[in-house]
Amino acid sequence: MKILVTGSSGWLGQTLVPRLRQAGHTVVGLDSEPGATTDVVGSVVDRALVRSTIRTKGINAIVHAAARHKPHIETHDNSEFVAVNVQGTLNLLEEAVAAKVSRFVFTSTTSLMISQKIRDGKAGGARKAVWIDETMTPLQPRNIYGVTKLAAEDLCRLFHKLHRLPIIMLRTSRFFPEEDDMAHAIKQSGENTKANEFLFRRLSVDDAAEAHVVALQKAPEIGFDTFIVSALTPFSPSDARELMADAPSVVARYFPDYRAKYEKRGWTMFDSIDRIYDSNKARRLLGFTCRTNFRQILDAL
Numbered sequence: 162m163k164i165l166v167t168g169s170s171g172w173l174g175q176t177l178v179p180r181l182r183q184a185g186h187t188v189v190g191l192d193s194e195p196g197a198t199t200d201v202v203g204s205v206v207d208r209a210l211v212r213s214t215i216r217t218k219g220i221n222a223i224v225h226a227a228a229r230h231k232p233h234i235e236t237h238d239n240s241e242f243v244a245v246n247v248q249g250t251l252n253l254l255e256e257a258v259a260a261k262v263s264r265f266v267f268t269s270t271t272s273l274m275i276s277q278k279i280r281d282g283k284a285g286g287a288r289k290a291v292w293i294d295e296t297m298t299p300l301q302p303r304n305i306y307g308v309t310k311l312a313a314e315d316l317c318r319l320f321h322k323l324h325r326l327p328i329i330m331l332r333t334s335r336f337f338p339e340e341d342d343m344a345h346a347i348k349q350s351g352e353n354t355k356a357n358e359f360l361f362r363r364l365s366v367d368d369a370a371e372a373h374v375v376a377l378q379k380a381p382e383i384g385f386d387t388f389i390v391s392a393l394t395p396f397s398p399s400d401a402r403e404l405m406a407d408a409p410s411v412v413a414r415y416f417p418d419y420r421a422k423y424e425k426r427g428w429t430m431f432d433s434i435d436r437i438y439d440s441n442k443a444r445r446l447l448g449f450t451c452r453t454n455f456r457q458i459l460d461a462l
């Protein structure tokens with residue numbers, strides 16, 4: 162395939178572009194910032210650039226990962242989010258249809274499923290963890306990032322309906338390498354926090370990239386669908402109450418060796434887990450499961 166990858170200089174793009182090239186695809190990376198995996202430096206908001214890139218490079222598949230995302234809420238205004246995440250997505254969809262592109266993969270986010278109420282969790286009076294899968298409604302994102310990503314998903318849905326463009330939307334959980342913005346509040350080191358998160362809300366960047374590779378392969382067959390992409394959780398919905406009240410006990414039930422391994426490192430488990438992303442639909446319908454999960458992280462300690 163000749164694949165346009167937007168956001169190619171970013172954290173995901175830097176892993177995804179070489180992975181696609183290794184698989185034998187021709188990849189054109191487009192990003193507003195230069196980078197080793199970027200061929201075209203420019204914005205997805207620039208419709209003429211999007212059009213000429215798709216046409217002149219003979220693009221027949223698109224991965225749209227470019228975005229303003231959560232960290233930019235502090236540094237960029239709302240209009241920038243609307244321009245990049247909504248108008249940029251519309252530009253790509255319209256030019257994809259015009260060029261009869263065969264498939265489109267949109268990098269979405271689990272963040273758009275998190276309302277203020279879910280975010281408030283235990284402090285907001287919640288008694289049990291929220292079990293989150295693709296059927297969850299209503300979607301009430303709590304910030305401009307989630308609102309604009311949800312709008313972009315709606316555009317994808319509309320374009321599939323109107324033009325039958327095969328589209329897969331991957332709601333990925335967190336794979337960023339930076340410290341969590343709550344790390345200090347919960348007194349865990351970055352590595353400790355990330356390890357804990359693999360139980361319910363994180364995946365590796367390699368797995369995020371691999372999910373896109375699989376989605377590209379499966380898009381024409383699937384037609385249109387949305388998938389949560391996150392390391393497979395060991396928990397089940399029946400754990401929800403205890404996860405909120407006493408997460409370490411639940412984790413110890415599934416992983417009897419975790420306490421000893423954590424203690425050796427001076428690590429701790431979160432007292433409470435307030436949400437779980439369930440990626441079973443991706444396993445069933447996309448045939449994709451993350452390679453890195455909490456078990457492997459424990460074994461590697």
Ligand SMILES: NC(=O)c1ccc[n+]([C@@H]2O[C@H](COP(=O)([O-])OP(=O)(O)OC[C@H]3O[C@@H](n4cnc5c(N)ncnc54)[C@H](O)[C@@H]3O)[C@@H](O)[C@H]2O)c1
Pocket residue numbers: 167168169170171172173174191192193194203204205206225226227228229230245249268269270271333334335336337
């Ligand atoms: N990192 C995470 O934990 C995470 C979690 C869920 C979803 N996502 C989604 O994954 C995608 C990639 O995230 P990432 O972590 O690689 O982010 P990143 O910020 O590292 O990469 C995004 C890239 O998009 C580029 N970009 C921004 N505006 C652009 C524009 N107007 N035109 C062209 N390029 C533009 C940036 O320069 C950057 O290189 C995003 O869509 C994000 O919403 C990320």
